Amino acid sequence: MKKDSTSPSTGTTDAKTGRRGFLGVAAAGLAGVMIAPGVRLIEIAQAGPPASAPSPGASNKVRWGMLIDSGKCTSGCTDCVTACNTENGLSGGTRTTDSQWIRKIEIKEVRTGKTQSLPVMCQHCAEPPCVDVCPTGASFKRADGIVLVDKHTCIGCRYCVMACPYKARSFVHEPQNDQKPDVPRGMGTVEGCTLCVHKVDRGEQPACVSACSDAGHGAMVFGDLNDPNSEISRRVASYPSRQIREDLNLNTGVRYTGI
Known part of the structure; x- marks a missing residue:
């Protein structure tokens, strides 16, 4: 009887190869069908990006900014502060351990003695120092100029708190x-004014701006600094405005008139 030309060892190898090939094909097929009960990869692909993906509205064609008229901002008025606290779930406390995303300050002209009241918050710099010093990338600037903190990657080191010249960051x-x-x-994380990014992405105004307008003060204007036809751009072009700490060349998104 003629002996089979395939040795037992070769036959075993071929069998293993065949099984691996079959399992590989089967796994690929299953991966395309189901990753969890009732969940298909094709359905995930068709569903689009996850909720945590950057908003389609974060375009570098837009530069969101705010213009504050100090002449219309009265001493003792805290409508913008109250609105910010309510919208963002802040306590409104003034302890050093309480988060303050916006605060009212009083400034005085030494030569004339004139005093003015101003709201101060994150200035949403084009060159934000907080982003430069962050070791994890938790502090970041969106394409549309809004500076934010990613809570998932913030380690609470507070480098950004020390780097911010406006004292606009708070530690929780x-x-x-x-x-x-x-x-x-x-x-254990750091936070600050977001310009109510959740409202802006829905086409709404920040809470502080809406409150100021509803109260009839009209001291705050929000809009696209890159759009020459926007109200904020027209005002910046028509009236002198300043940035706090202009000497730092941070190109802030928040501007002030009358100071």
């Missing part, structure tokens, strides 16, 4: 309860 010292769905906060 305590556990956060009853948070607003659009404004995630977390103990």
Whole structure:
């Protein structure tokens, strides 16, 4: 009887190769069909980007900014501060451990003695120092100029707090309860004014601007600094405006008139 030309060892190898090939094809097929009960990869692909993906509205064609008229901002008025606290779920406390995304300050002209009241918040710099010093990339600037903090990657080192010349960053010292769905906060992280980015992405105004307008003050204007036809651009072009700490050349998105 003629002996089979395939040795036992070769036959075993071929069998293993065949099984691996079959399993590889099967796995690829299953991966294309199901990754969890009731979830198909094709459905995930068709669903588009996840909710955490950058908003389509974050375009470098836009530069969101705010213009504050100090002549219309009265001493003692805290409508913008209250609106910010309410919108973002802040306590409104003034302890050093309380988060303050916007605060009212009083400035005085030494020569004339004239005093003015101004709201100060994150200035949303084009060259933000907080972003430069952040070791994890948690502090970042969107394409449309809004400066934010990614809570998932913030390690609470507070380098950005020290780097900000406007004292606009706060560290969250305590556990956060009853948070607003659009404004995630977390103990051990840093936060600051977001220009109410969740509202801006819906085509709305920041809470402070809306409150100032509703109260009839009209001291705050929000809009696209890159659009020459926007109200904020027309005002900046028509009236002298200044940036706080212009000497730092940070090109802030928040401007002031009358100071």
